[in-house]
Amino acid sequence: MEDQDGYATVSLVRDVVLLGSTGSVGTQAVDVIRRNPDRFRVVGLAAGGRHVQTLAEQVLDLNPDVVAVAREPARQLLSSAVRAEATRRGMGRSSWRMPVILTGSEGIEQLASWRSDVVLNAIDGAIGLSSTLAALGAGRTLALANKESLVVGGEFVTRAARPGQIVPVDSEHCALAQCLRGDARGDVRRLLITATGGPFRGRQRCELTDVTPAEALAHPTWSMGPVITINSATMVNKGLEVIEAHLLFDVPYDDIEVVLHPTSEIHSMVEFTDGAVIAQVSPPDMRLAIALGLSWPERVPGAARKFDWTQPHDWRVMPLDDEAFPAVALARQAGRAGGSGPAVYNAANEVCVQRFLAGRLPFLAIIDTVAQVLSEHGETKVGTVEEVLEADAWARIRAEEIADGLAVTRR
Structure with a gap:
């Protein structure tokens, strides 16, 4: 932490911003934090807004200063859900507080740079890139569960990070x-x-x-x-x-x-x-990697089974x-190409996975489509994050077009 003059201060309890709090990693992180109040304090929560009740419960359990929701309509829904949950718990109005509520991608990006010791980025998909860059730019320790932001951002993320600033939360990289x-x-x-x-x-x-x-x-x-x-x-x-x-x-x-x-x-x-x-x-048990991500390099006793x-x-x-x-060999190909290659690999796959889950694309066509998009991509060198995002957008459109063609063929 820093004091008002910008000087480093010693903090025994780490202030945490948790992005993606209602997802799988996020809810397990909340469990770790609840069981270790002497180590962690949540100052901010962010979620997409689909699981408003879960987020309302987290607000009352963790008492954050600020909450960000990606969907604008979720602001009023969250306020109502927090009040209803407080009433259900029999909590008097003086025993809880409504946090500041931010909305949209800008709100989540703002929260990623909020004053804290560590930001856990557990947002799903490439959309987490802006939050990763915001946390790094603000000098926060980044506990990274959102691998897609590193894959997509590549050298732009690694260049933005000082040594040791990114702590991996994927169980394998942890x-x-x-x-x-x-x-x-x-x-x-x-x-x-x-x-x-x-x-x-x-x-x-x-x-x-x-x-x-x-x-x-x-x-x-x-x-x-x-x-x-x-x-x-x-x-x-x-x-x-x-x-x-x-x-x-x-x-x-x-x-x-x-x-x-x-x-x-x-x-x-x-x-x-x-x-x-x-x-x-x-x-x-992901809680071991999550606890290490929040407390690195210290271990949290009893964090996992x-x-x-x-x-x-x-x-x-x-x-x-x-x-x-x-898929692994294809990823190596994209990685060696560098530039926007990994972003194209990830973007095409995200589109294909949603298609498959909706029953609109065969299982094997996921990787076949990713391979075709990569083969058509061509030049991979990029000079800015915006150019990476342009390649990401192109890959999503092209993957949709290829998938549409496969759907027509199967009729």
Whole structure:
């Protein structure tokens, strides 16, 4: 924190701005914060506005100074929901306060730079880029769960960040950060990112033709939002994580490998030049990575579940089938191209996932469409964030056009 004159002050309790508070990561972050009032204080919450009741409950539980909602109509709905929830709890008017309510993307961006110690960006999708840049520009520590903003923003994000300002909250990158503590980067041979393989691990491409959204949403170990769950089923999530790992840790793409690990107990590994491999191992529980993101480099006791060492554990690791799941190889291609390549990869995929969830695009067509959009993209060099966003917009339009053509063909 800083005092009014801009000088650094010591704060035992970290003030937190939580973006995406009603989503999967956001609600788990709220759980971590509720159980550690001596470590964290929420000063701001932001959400899309679809889950107004959940947000109202968070307002009364956490007493933030300010709340931002993306949808303008949600302002009045939130005010009413907070009052109704306070009445339901039997809270007198003097025992709670209505926070300042900001609206729209500008409101969320304003909140991202709000005075705080750490901003947790758990917004879904590329829309989180402006908040990432705002938090970094304001000098806040950024606990990054919104991998898409780093993938899309690329070097614009890494250049905006001072050393150590971005703390990864993805379980895999949190694991890598822990494994790399205290070791010289010159000693690293490669990063090993683990993946469960999703619900279709072991299937060949020909066996994925008629996959339904319900089947793709049935993740074997993690409970996540629908977009990231579909990304896990297609392995796009791992493709994004490869790009993210390259940007976070400055490791060449050739030295980042994805391997399958069905039980999600090994979150990722680092192989060193002498042959040693260090793995971060814990039960599949995002609260550990969230707590570390909020408190880095300190650990939060009891943040997540512990292993039961009286029971056996399966730590098998297997290679990825790139033929059945080409999304990771495609992400490497986009990452090596640099510039707007990763943004195009992510944008086309976001469109295709929504189409698939709506029953308007076959499962296999998700990656096929992303590949076609990338192949048509051509020049990837960009000089400004605006040019990246233009490429993002083009990719979304082109993905819609290709998907429309596939829909016509299937009729």
